[in-house]
Amino acid sequence: MAPLKVTKICCIGAGYVGGPTCAVIALKCPHIQVTIVDLNKARIDAWNSPDFALPIYEPGLVEVVRQARGRNLFFSTDVDKGIEEADLIFVSVNTPTKKSGVGAGFAADLNYVELATRRIATVATSSKIVVEKSTVPCRTAESMRTILEANSRPNCRFDILSNPEFLAEGTAIADLFSPDRVLIGSLQTQEGIDACESLKQVYANWVPPHSHCRPLVFRAVQLAANAMLAQRISSVNALSALCEATGANIDEVAHAIGYDSRIGPKFLKASVGFGGSCFQKDILNLVYLSESCHLPEVAAYWRQVVEMNEYQKRRFSKRVVDTLFNTITGKRIAVLGFAFKADTGDTRESAAITLIRDFQSEKALVNIYDPQVSHEQIWTDLQEASPLAPLNTIKKQVTICKSAIEACKDAEAVVIATEWKEFKDIDWEAVYASMNKPAFVFDGRLLIDADKLRKIGFTVTTIGRPSSTLV
Ligand SMILES: NC(=O)c1ccc[n+]([C@@H]2O[C@H](COP(=O)([O-])OP(=O)(O)OC[C@H]3O[C@@H](n4cnc5c(N)ncnc54)[C@H](O)[C@@H]3O)[C@@H](O)[C@H]2O)c1
Secondary structure, eight states: OOOOOOOEEEEEOOSTTHHHHHHHHHHHOTTSEEEEEOSOHHHHHHHTOTTOOOSSOOTTHHHHHHHHBTTTEEEESOHHHHHHHOSEEEEOOOOOBOOSSTTTTTSBOOHHHHHHHHHHHHHOOSOEEEEEOSOOOTTHHHHHHHHHHHHOOTTOOEEEEEOOOOOOTTSHHHHHHSOSOOEEEOOSSHHHHHHHHHHHHHHTTTSOSOOEEEOGGGGHHHHHHHHHHHHHHHHHHHHHHHHHHHTOOHHHHHHHHHTSTTTOSTTOOOOSOOOSSSHHHHHHHHHHHHHHTTOHHHHHHHHHHHHHHHHHHHHHHHHHHHHTTTOOTTOEEEEEOOSSSTTOOOOTTOHHHHHHHHHHHTTOEEEEEOSSSOHHHHHHHHHHHSTTSOHHHHHHHEEEOSSHHHHHTTOSEEEEOSOOHHHHTSOHHHHHHHSOSSOEEEESSSOSOHHHHHHHTOEEEETTSOSOTTO
16 A cells, blocks of 8 residues: 555644644645644634734744644644544644652653543544654653554554654744754554655655654654753853853853864853753653663763753852852842743743742842743743742742843843843943943853943953953
8 A cells, every 4th residue: 555645634732842843834735734733722822813922932933824824724722623634643742851750850751642642542533643743752652552552443543653853942943944854763564664654755845855764762862862962061061160260261162162073063152051841851861761771870971961050050140149249139130031042932941940049049139021931921930930939929029021121220230041132232331321330241141242341331240251351
């Protein structure tokens, strides 16, 4: 039998991965009907909002949704209908780190994947290709197959594919338009290879044919890729601490290192720490996998990457306190940026949350401004970071502002926590005039022109550079 020609796709999970990925598939494959389903009604309503106030921010995403929505792209809370109609289903649900039970704090919580899989088995009345897109440990596809086969109706066959997503938030649309690689894993049976071919044909509408069918064990590639990226950030951040102590400049060091073609220049920017939904979670997953395989040294090695990231955030908060004459009690600190990186509204594991919690515990007053993150999200994150403090108490210490200029007014210090381009272009003279003196700036993202700000009168502290104003 020839591989199935896919005409209807359903994506379970309308989040940061499912939403952009399947919107791009719909755009590039106008002959395929794509329905993205989610149990979260507020999220689906936002995807369907008449003014395109989408639930996530990604440069270029609105334009994609504008072109495809209502044509061959649909968003719905009717999960069952989406499953029933589709011939190919992406499972793109969340896989957070487990909070309790075996592997708590390390292993991935596969409950959402399992529930979605069970739903497919219950609802499907015809054969489906089921594509695991969530980041899951090796052998999850086998569990999915067992669940599907044990619960399916007669004459329904399920072919499971693994198709990890490598997009980075902030550049998701560009990444999806021209991916570095598309990996598709399948069983090496004729049915598995055919299912893989069907998915390849979907991507072939815009991606050059360099995807390969692989045995399902290659799943570890994604954990490994994210671990290597995060390790690179922690390595450069570890060097930034050394630079601060020895009088070197991390930007220059990184630049010089990047000239080595074996290393390359990308992902060598020191910062206040990595965040996002993937890096920490995937490394902890790798730690868990290593421990399960009785490889404690390997587990300790990868755990250290996360510990270095925590250290970097702690170190930065401490530097703020030390510089402000060892106390920030009652002092106003403006935190510019709340998202975990620029060009996204995602705040998961954002370094800003840790910094603000540290400032709160030092009894500072904190003004926050972010161009994309909703006020509601900020309050939710701050509440989660300090579960023992009632929201009213947090609100006495923290103010969310409508602009960077407003956030900096009457502040003693400005902390740049996210590298939004607009922070580079603020009217820093006006900011200086509105602040208490001496006015401090702490650049956690190597974003601003420190010399220019020093000429205005600021005392500037930059990550990876010594505190002396001469450097
Ligand atoms: N965010 C990234 O940059 C990124 C990149 C690559 C891979 N991943 C992986 O992709 C997966 C999804 O990540 P995300 O950032 O999109 O998560 P997310 O939390 O933004 O979205 C997941 C969505 O799935 C929905 N959902 C959960 N169970 C469901 C069910 N049974 N039926 C219907 N909807 C359900 C949730 O309501 C939520 O809206 C994760 O495994 C993640 O590790 C994420």
